[in-house]
Amino acid sequence: xxxxxxxxxxxxxxxxxxxxxxxxxxxxxxxxxxxxxxxxxxxxxxxxxxxxxxxxxxxxxxxxxxxxxxxxxxxxxx
Numbered sequence: 280x281x282x283x284x285x286x287x288x289x290x291x292x293x294x295x296x297x298x299x300x301x302x303x304x305x306x307x308x309x310x311x312x313x314x315x316x317x318x319x320x321x322x323x324x325x326x327x328x329x330x331x332x333x334x335x336x337x338x339x340x341x342x343x344x345x346x347x348x349x350x351x352x353x354x355x356x357x
Contacts, residue, residue, distance in 0.1 A: 287303065289305055293309070293314060309335060309350050311331035312333045315327050315329040316330065324346065325347050326342070326343070335352050339352065
């Protein structure tokens, strides 16, 4: 995560996932309207916190849980 809009030639918005072999995973895309300050991975989820109010088009006030394979925003309480 950081303040970038591209990784090489691939558009990426402040977040990029790299596979174990070091290649970019373009399938896991995250888009926010503000910066990401912290990231944690646990239990098949990516937890992100920062200065955003939406992530992947879903309203989240600075904190969200994402599916670690797809980047889909997970509903609260799951």
